[in-house]
Structure formats: structure tokens, C-alpha cells
Amino acid sequence: MIELVDLVKSYDGKLNVVDGLNMHIERGELVVLIGKSGSGKSTTLRMINRLIGITEGDILIDGESIQNQNPIKLRRKIGYVIQKIGMIPHMTVGQNIELIPQLEGWSASERKKRAKELLELVDLPPKDYYNRYPAELSGGQQQRIGVARALAVNPEIILMDEPFSALDPITRDQLQQEILKLQDELHKTIVFVTHDMDEALKIADRIAVLKDGEIIQYDTPEKILKNPVNDYVREFVGNHRLWQSPEFLYAKDIMRTNPTLIGQKRSPAQVIEMLKSSDTYVGYVVDTESKPKNQLKGEISMAQLKKVSSHDQKMSQIMNKDISYVYEHTNMIEVLSIMQSQNYKRVPVLNRDNCVVGYINRSCILNVINEVIPDVDYEETVPAKEGV
Ligand SMILES: Nc1ncnc2c1ncn2[C@@H]1O[C@H](COP(=O)(O)OP(=O)(O)OP(=O)(O)O)[C@@H](O)[C@H]1O
Ligand SMILES: [Mg+2]
Incomplete structure (x- = not known):
């Protein structure tokens, strides 16, 4: 479904911050990109929805290069959730969620129906939240709205860049569960960036470990835990990890x-x-x-x-x-x-x-x-x- 082919990004012809990535992501798969700060996770993600340009190589979605697609249209097909979701402050929650459907020309009644559906999905009852303003929401609730908004026009693909990293552990856990539910029920293809291995292990079908713009290992959580390919991956996994994930130990x-x-x-x-x-x-x-x-x-x-x-x-x-x-x-x-x-x-x-x-x-x-x-x-x- 998503293919990164010899993908390179460099700024001003200097060092490659993404350095020849190859990656295949199946439809309905939840892939986590993990790696230290500066390893190129966000850059890779943002090339997928053309927020930044590709220097070399290509990205194919369903076999078609994204470089031949109109970036605005492409972005509407791809949901994007970041750490601090930008909600428009003078618009209500409902209006915020309905923004893209409105740009897509949906009727008012369709939009409203969809927004309410999505609020239910992320566990925020529409009767309480539809008419609120962003300032009247907690951080966790705002992130839920971010997820709802990313799903508004029912995109096949959702990109998430450390969406939950500013949240407390309990809210974070709840939202991770929501994401798993979404993937189970709606079969979205999700590319999720984090630098938290616990989070990656919890939600990923496969994990790609990045270092200096390269993929060091791309494997299932179980294989990453059991057979880290080198010390960098081992450090991420940590010594205790296998014991803490006894479901992977037989x-x-x-x-x-x-x-x-x-x-x-x-x-x-x-x-x-x-x-x-x-x-x-x-x-x-x-x-x-x-x-x-x-x-x-x-x-x-x-x-x-x-x-x-x-x-x-x-x-x-x-x-x-x-x-x-x-x-x-x-x-x-x-x-x-x-x-x-x-x-x-x-x-x-x-x-x-x-x-x-x-x-x-x-x-x-x-x-x-x-x-x-x-x-x-x-x-x-x-x-x-x-x-x-
Ligand atoms: N506009 C830019 N010009 C030059 N270098 C940049 C630019 N944007 C990002 N970089 C560099 O690209 C590298 C990769 O950045 P990226 O944001 O992809 O890292 P990351 O893995 O997402 O890190 P973090 O975990 O801190 O979010 C970094 O070294 C960064 O300094
Ligand atoms: Mg980043």
C-alpha cells in the first residue's frame, strides 16, 4: 500500500537526514517508526503527505507515485495527527472536525452526522462536546479531537507524529487503546512515530528502528524484542523488556x-x-x-x-x-x-x-x-x- 523506495532527504545538498530508506507498509498495517531524536522519523512521515519534498527516491501509494499527485488533494486523503494538534480557537469542536468535510463540499447535515459519529468513536459524547470550544478541553480531549479530525473524510492512511507524548500515562494508554480499536474496526493503515518503545510494543504490527536516516531493523515487536540486530536496537529494547512482555516469551x-x-x-x-x-x-x-x-x-x-x-x-x-x-x-x-x-x-x-x-x-x-x-x-x- 505505501512503499518508500530508496528515499533520500537532504537540505541544501548537505548530509542526508533520510538516507536511502526502503520500506513496505501493507494495507491495514500499523507501523511504528522509532529512533533517537534527529534520526529522521518526522521527516520521513512528512514526506509521505508531501509536507516536505523528496530529494531522491520515491514514495508510492497503491503503486502510484505521490509526486504526480496534487499535494492538497493528497493531504485530504491522508489523516495527520501531531503532538499539539492545531485547532482553530474561535471554532467549536464540531466546526473544527467538520472543516475538511466542508472543504470537500459535504452538505451541512452530512458533516454534522459525521462529526457526531467521530466524537462517539473517540469516546467524547457529542451532546457534551460538540459545541465546546478548544480552550474548554483538556490536553487528552484535544488529542482525541485531533484523532477524530484526522478521520473526518475517512482517509485510508493516517500519519501520527508523537501524538500522545505530552499526555499523562493513563490518558495515553486510553488513546493507544482507541487507536488499536480504530485499526481493528476500520482497518486503517497507520504510520505512527514515537520514541517510546513501550508505546511501540503496545500498538505496532511492525516496528522500524531508525538511526541517522536509515532503517536499522524493520520487524515485528516480538522479533525486535528477541533478536535486536545491534546495540542501538538493544538499547532501545532495554534489558528488562522481554520479561516485561511475557506474552512474547514462550x-x-x-x-x-x-x-x-x-x-x-x-x-x-x-x-x-x-x-x-x-x-x-x-x-x-x-x-x-x-x-x-x-x-x-x-x-x-x-x-x-x-x-x-x-x-x-x-x-x-x-x-x-x-x-x-x-x-x-x-x-x-x-x-x-x-x-x-x-x-x-x-x-x-x-x-x-x-x-x-x-x-x-x-x-x-x-x-x-x-x-x-x-x-x-x-x-x-x-x-x-x-x-x-
Ligand atoms: N528545515 C530543515 N533544515 C535543515 N535540517 C533539518 C530541517 N528539518 C529537520 N532537519 C534535520 O533533519 C534531521 C531529522 O529531523 P527529524 O525531525 O526528522 O527527526 P526526528 O527523528 O523526528 O526527531 P525527534 O524525535 O526529535 O522529533 C535532524 O537532524 C534535523 O536537525
Ligand atoms: Mg520528530
Whole structure:
């Protein structure tokens, strides 16, 4: 839908403030541009609606270069919301929202209907707000009007340049939710500039990290969190971030991949030998003949084996069948809640076919905490070998 092709901006032929950007933004996608001050975010955004000219390269919307389009008409097709939205002070909220529809030649009744619809959409009841003046609104309410106004003529594209950065965290959160709702319900294509990674992670389908006018990484929030390409991106992400976004952290990311797998027909003596050389003194009894192989049947620990009276018994008779497990893609929030119900002992990790591929124990959890919060003093709580 929007394509930036080898996009360059320089002022007076000096340094390129945007330096060969290539970017593809899908219809209905919410893309966030993030980067330090001066990295070229606003410049890039403002080239999309031709508020500033392109030095080299091109921007295509639906395959058509914007340079062949009348800038005024183009801008009416693209909503634009900035930090301090410019409302005309002597016009009411309703008149402010209706300004562009009026320029587009809409009738008075159409305009009024639309303005009221939009006020509802941004959660400002028209009966209370339609006739107010901008000076009678809080900062957060003004930003809501800014969003409503940007949507007035139902543009496909909305550009937002740090629209919420002057707001308190609660109002900001509410407006972020509104934007997500808009995108869900109206499928707008949104390009959103911020330098706040929390905000980016919350709302973005994809995040482009900019530095000195170049894209350093353009990826989903999850990939940015998990695989930052260099220190600049890593600095933005911050150490603690993965832990703070546990919905992006899965069992497979933290599990140990060397579970001791035990066939159902093994004798206790054999299993004792197998467990002696394992990390945990706990093994998973699996069906070695299932297709695919190694579907989970139960769990056996050294402690249980030591209590066995007859060495003729098979694992299927001794093992503990009533065990909790997680899947590779179970996220950390659920993993933690399941582990908590097990008193953080350990759970096997299964793939989609119910085959055991790993396990998670207390030290896996502590490792993640240690990795993402390096200062945690956890030594005292590291458990000894389990199951003994
Ligand atoms: N009219 C201009 N003439 C010369 N240089 C300019 C002009 N406008 C912007 N710049 C320079 O272009 C670079 C990129 O600016 P831009 O506004 O795109 O940064 P930004 O990433 O939006 O930063 P911020 O987070 O502070 O808003 C900056 O170094 C800025 O000084
Ligand atoms: Mg800027």
C-alpha cells in the first residue's frame, strides 16, 4: 500500500537526514517508526503527505507515485495527527472536525452526522462536546479531537507524529487503546512515530528502528524484542523488556532440551541407571512406538523408583500419570501460572503431537530472570537437584 523506495532527504545538498530508506507498509498495517531524536522519523512521515519534498527516491501509494499527485488533494486523503494538534480557537469542536468535510463540499447535515459519529468513536459524547470550544478541553480531549479530525473524510492512511507524548500515562494508554480499536474496526493503515518503545510494543504490527536516516531493523515487536540486530536496537529494547512482555516469551525459549525419555517397558533398575546420568533425577515415560514417537505417558522420579518393591514392575505401572505439562508455544504468563500450581517443581514441554521435547524447571525460570534482570540476587534460591 505505501512503499518508500530508496528515499533520500537532504537540505541544501548537505548530509542526508533520510538516507536511502526502503520500506513496505501493507494495507491495514500499523507501523511504528522509532529512533533517537534527529534520526529522521518526522521527516520521513512528512514526506509521505508531501509536507516536505523528496530529494531522491520515491514514495508510492497503491503503486502510484505521490509526486504526480496534487499535494492538497493528497493531504485530504491522508489523516495527520501531531503532538499539539492545531485547532482553530474561535471554532467549536464540531466546526473544527467538520472543516475538511466542508472543504470537500459535504452538505451541512452530512458533516454534522459525521462529526457526531467521530466524537462517539473517540469516546467524547457529542451532546457534551460538540459545541465546546478548544480552550474548554483538556490536553487528552484535544488529542482525541485531533484523532477524530484526522478521520473526518475517512482517509485510508493516517500519519501520527508523537501524538500522545505530552499526555499523562493513563490518558495515553486510553488513546493507544482507541487507536488499536480504530485499526481493528476500520482497518486503517497507520504510520505512527514515537520514541517510546513501550508505546511501540503496545500498538505496532511492525516496528522500524531508525538511526541517522536509515532503517536499522524493520520487524515485528516480538522479533525486535528477541533478536535486536545491534546495540542501538538493544538499547532501545532495554534489558528488562522481554520479561516485561511475557506474552512474547514462550516455553520453547526457556526450556531445557535434554529430557530423559524412558520407554514404558523399561525395568526400574534400567531406569535408575538412566536417571543417574541425567540432570534432574526425573524422567518422562513416553510411548516409543507412537507415531510420531515419544508421546508423553507419565513421569518417574528417582524417589519413586527407590520405593519400588518388585523389580519386575514396568514403568507404566509405577509412573505418575497425573502430571501437568505445557506446549512449546505456551507463553510465560501461563507457564508461570502452571508452574506455580506445581509449586515450581518442573513441567514437561510437548510439541503439537504431544511428544516430549523438553522440560522447564525452577532454574530455567531463574535463568530468564537472570538474563533479563542482571542484578537479581538469586543464588540462594537455586534449587538443588530435584526429585531426590
Ligand atoms: N528545515 C530543515 N533544515 C535543515 N535540517 C533539518 C530541517 N528539518 C529537520 N532537519 C534535520 O533533519 C534531521 C531529522 O529531523 P527529524 O525531525 O526528522 O527527526 P526526528 O527523528 O523526528 O526527531 P525527534 O524525535 O526529535 O522529533 C535532524 O537532524 C534535523 O536537525
Ligand atoms: Mg520528530
